[in-house]
Amino acid sequence: MSSSQPRFTVGICGGGVSGLCIAVALSRCPDIEVHVYEAANSFKEIGAGVMIWGRAWRALSLLGLDQVFREVAGAPADGSADPQFGFDYRRSDLGSEGFLIHRHVLPYPGHNFHRAHFLDALADLLPAGVAHLGKRLVSFTYKNTPTGQVGLHFVDGTSATCDVLLGCDGIRSVVRRCMFEGLARDGRPQLTQYIEPMWTGEILYRCLIPSEELPLKNGGKHPVLQRPIIYCGNNKHFFGYSIGRQKWVNVGGFVTTPGRRGDTWEEPWVSECSVQEVVESFAGWERDLQDIIKCVERPMKWAVHQVKPLPFFAHRHVALVGDAAHAMTTHQASGAEQAIEDACVLAALLSHSSVTQANLSQALKAYERVRLPIAQHVMAVSAATGELYEMRNGLNGDGYSAWISELKTLWRWVAGEDLKTEINKALVMTRDIGGTRFQYKL
Ligand SMILES: Cc1cc2nc3c(=O)[nH]c(=O)nc-3n(C[C@H](O)[C@H](O)[C@H](O)COP(=O)(O)OP(=O)(O)OC[C@H]3O[C@@H](n4cnc5c(N)ncnc54)[C@H](O)[C@@H]3O)c2cc1C
Incomplete structure (x- = not known):
């Protein structure tokens, strides 16, 4: 961070996959001050394996994190994967001999890695003074300042202030709770249904x-x-x-x-x-x-x-990210993937030189408009994939041909629109933005 006044201060609640990806990317911008507040006393998660697809690999490249990921996942330099990568789907509950329903070769790379190793590698990239461990957020408040700052209040009785708060605090997000409770108090009681997962x-x-x-x-x-x-x-x-x-x-x-x-x-x-x-x-x-x-x-x-599909991800200077916004079933191994895509779009927007305190809320709305439809589509197809795997949709007759066709349809999004296009859309949506910034190859 430079010694001159920062353009704005970003408070990140939660140091999981989404929070650390954004923190590392934004901490490379000399004119942005970043703080990560993590409830646990370390970033090391007792987690297991996670798989991500080509879209998240692309997001990590745009975030400048492809090299660190490559080392953790043991992936090749260009992000390519085994061209035969995919899944064998077997019918296995009909006796001691199962049979292959379908070998699905994915037309895009998938990489798997140990989540704790990735978090360790990201945490190592954070400059001193960015991470604040043992800081459990209990609430936030909108401050009565001309620029609309956000006050953060922690369980240990301390507090902090930021210009933009990113709720990267997972499925049981306190940021989501505060956002929706506040709006319910202000006359939208129906929003309380979105608080609990x-x-x-x-x-x-x-x-x-x-x-x-x-x-x-x-x-x-x-x-x-x-x-x-x-x-x-x-x-x-x-x-x-x-x-x-x-x-x-x-x-x-x-x-x-x-x-x-x-x-x-x-x-x-x-x-x-x-x-x-x-x-x-x-x-x-x-x-x-x-x-x-x-x-x-x-x-x-x-x-x-x-999380129930939310009507929005952003309000004023606060945005929900990753599982806080769209925690989903794991049947397409896509929660971390979607969290990384969120991180990429947000980091690209916030690091853009034309985003200032004056148009932060527009930038967060642009993030929401680009990311919400995609993330909620993935939520829906993930749930439908579970139904398919567990034979609940009646498509397993006729040699499984309808089953296989549905499977292919459900996985189609993974090869969808390029993230660069989505970032550009968000940049266009954010008023008064012009020019491009160095580290994103837009
Ligand atoms: C069993 C299982 C298997 C999965 N497998 C895959 C997979 O193969 N591929 C895939 O893409 N996804 C997978 N996922 C989903 C993936 O783990 C999540 O989508 C991803 O971790 C979300 O990242 P996040 O940063 O949004 O939240 P999290 O990883 O949950 O991080 C949230 C962070 O916020 C902190 N925090 C929480 N509350 C507070 C607070 N009040 N104050 C401060 N800090 C707080 C937490 O300590 C944590 O560090 C799986 C999930 C599960 C449950």
Whole structure:
């Protein structure tokens, strides 16, 4: 940061994937002051594998973070991936011999990585003075100043001020709660319905398995080490793919109670559970899957929640980002992907030299108009993908041809519009913006 007066100060609540991507990108702008307020005492998340697609790779390049990601994911320099990359979809709940429904080769690269490693690498890039750990936000207030500053209030009794607040604080976002509660008090009571996340009726059993523990198959590697596999069945499915340069296999089994979507989940969202619970959930499924389940140790049980599709992401000088805005089911492995796209568009807008304190709210609205339709489309297709995997839409007759056709349709967005186009749209929407800025190749 330069010693001269900054153009504006950005407060980022939450140091997860979205918060750290924006923080690193904006901290490279000499005329913007950035602060990340993270509730935890470190950025190290006890997380597992995450997969992202070509669009997020492109976003990371635009953010100048492709090299750090490449090192973490072990990806090639140009972001290209195995041209045969994709998933094997199997019908697995009809006895000990499953069968291949479809091998879907994706026409765009997918990269998987260990989330904690990526967060570590991003945190290392933050200049001194940007990160504030152990700072749990409890509320924000709009200050009565001519430029519309935002006051931040933390659980330890301290407070801070910024010109723009980015709520990167995840699915249970305090920023979202404050924004919608405030608007409800101001005469829009219907907005309270968007505060609490919703249980999807799904339970996910999850763990990492060291690759060397999987038994050989027909003298070679277990199939799940050769390509990602989705084992499908009625109201359940199981996924597996290797991460960390094939060191581990990230596995998860979903069990859905369709009638309970939208019910309140009374227990903790994440808890330990017994191996037996996983074994029983997938008893009678095909043999290759049983070989994987035999290696499961210390599984975690997640009650899968999502944010209800919000009517907007931004109000005045506050915007919701990533899971705070659009936490979704994991069936297309797209939550972090979408969070990275949000980060890219916001960082491009805020770093633009023509965005000032005077037009910050327009820039945030432009972000919302570009990102909301895409993120909510991905939310919808992600949920529909879960329905498909668990045979709830009646498309599994006729040799699965309708099923396969629907699968291809649901994945189509991943090859959609270029992010540069979306950033340009947002720049055009933000009034009074002209020229371009150095680090974004617009
Ligand atoms: C089981 C599972 C598997 C997934 N797999 C994939 C995948 O393969 N691919 C993919 O793209 N996505 C995946 N996702 C989704 C992905 O993890 C999320 O979409 C992504 O982490 C969202 O990033 P974020 O920065 O918005 O929020 P988060 O990563 O949740 O980060 C929020 C941060 O805010 C902090 N915070 C919270 N409240 C406060 C507060 N009041 N004050 C200050 N700080 C606060 C938290 O400590 C945290 O550090 C998966 C999700 C789950 C649950």
